[in-house]
Amino acid sequence: MATITPPPDGVYVPVPTFFRSLDQSAYKQPLDLTAQTEHTLFLAEAGITGLVLCGSTGEAVHMTLGERAELISSQKRALLEKGFDKVVILAGTASQNIEETVSVIAESKAAGADYALVLTPSYFASAGGYSEEGMRxxxxxxxxxxxxxxxxxxxxxxxxxxxxxxxLMKHLSKHHNIVGCKLSHGNMSHHLILSSSPEIDHNGFRVFTGLGQQLLPLMLSGPGSGGAIDGSAAYFPRTLLRIFALAKKIAAGRASPAEWSEAQELQCAYSEVEEWVVKHGTVGIKEGIKQVLGISVGQDGGRLPFCETHVRREYDRFRNIFETMQDFENKLKRDI
Incomplete structure (x- = not known):
């Protein structure tokens, strides 16, 4: 049996899915694979470690299973055609039952995905229907x-x-086919424990934060910290990559005082821009892509019932923060 390894440490982007405008006659918003590929190649050229396709940000719950496979295969093909064969693809599952979850994973693998990002089933959670034993x-x-x-x-x-x-997380970390986790919550204690606990083999189980605004402190929390899977990297990837690189030097005790200061400055600015995503989520990320990169997100932005109209009206309140971050991004691009 081949050795099963975690995804490489680094910065991953949970990319939104691009749709064309609503076709009233067909009651559809078709996939916009042209815009999708433009965005994918922008991220690959910036040096990101991998993509999450069909995740929460990718509106998987608004897509058919066939569309999910089509999206993955199209982006895998685009990456390979341009020589970005090292870019890792994590596929979201977003299903409640076991059989469909495994089926989605199998289809995602056939389409070109490398790992499965398996969202917790939750439909009956608020009704008290789940036990620890059941989730395990x-x-x-x-x-x-x-x-x-x-x-x-x-x-x-x-x-x-x-x-x-x-x-439960410690128990799951021991499974031979479970190689890590994405923690999209603000409980830093959980991240620290899962990244540091002697009960976990950190070579076989990596902990990724879903919150780029916390990357620097979380990378210093323990040997199991793998990096970030973060939405704002959809338009500011180089900044988060730089924070990650500096955090690794700091954790290894090799950073100069100037690098410490740079890491703190970048993390502060990045955390400021993350407040946009905290407030507006997926549709906010799409608006950020439109404003910063000029890539079309379609008239409706997300797939209904998502609608970006209210978000577009609010962008001016965050414009200065975005422009500050764009200055960092441009400088990092020049320095390469």
């Missing part, structure tokens, strides 16, 4: 059957505020 069995069964290595995706904001316990 659900994830274990998925991992046993998954044709791709699995990362546990803990995102309480989209799972009825269900947060997986430390005991």
């Amino acid at each position: 069995a659900w994830y274990t069964t998925v991992a046993d059957s998954s044709p791709l290595p699995v990362l546990v995706y803990n995102y309480p904001a989209v799972t009825n505020n269900l947060q997986l316990s430390l005991g």
Whole structure:
């Protein structure tokens, strides 16, 4: 049996899915693979480690299973054609039942994905329908059957505020086919413990934060910290990559005082721009892509019931913060 390894440490971007405007006659908003590919290649050229396709930001819950596979295969093909064969693809699953989850993973693998980012099932969470034993069995069964290595995706904001316990996460970390997790919540204690606990093999289980605004402190929290899977990197990738690189030097004790200062300055500015995503989520990320990169996100932005109209009206309140970050981004691009 081949050795199963975690995804490489680094910066991953949970990319939004691009749609064309609503076709009233067909009641559809078709995929816009041209815009999708333009954005994918921008990120690859900036040096990001990987993409998350069909995740929460990617509106997987608004897509058919066939569209998910089409999206992955088109972007994999575009990356390979341009020589970006090292860019890793994590595929979101976003399904409640085991059979469909495993089926989505299998289709994602066939389309070109390298890892599965498995969102916690949550439909009955607010009704008290889930036990620790049940969640353990659900994830274990998925991992046993998954044709791709699995990362546990803990995102309480989209799972009825269900947060997986430390005991459960430690147990799952020992599964041979579970190679890491994405923590999209602000509980820094959980990140520190899962990154540092002697009960976990940190070579086989990497902890990624879903919050780029916390990357610097979380990279210093323990040997299991793998990096970030963050939305603002969709338009400011070089800044987060620089924070990651500086954080690694700091954690290794090799950073100069000037590098410490640079890391703090960049993290502060990046955290400021992240407040836009905190407030507006997926549609905010799409508006950021439109404003910063000039890539079309379609008349409607997201797929209905998402609608960006209110977000576009608010962008001016954040414009100065975005322009400050763009200055950092431009300088980093020149310095390469």
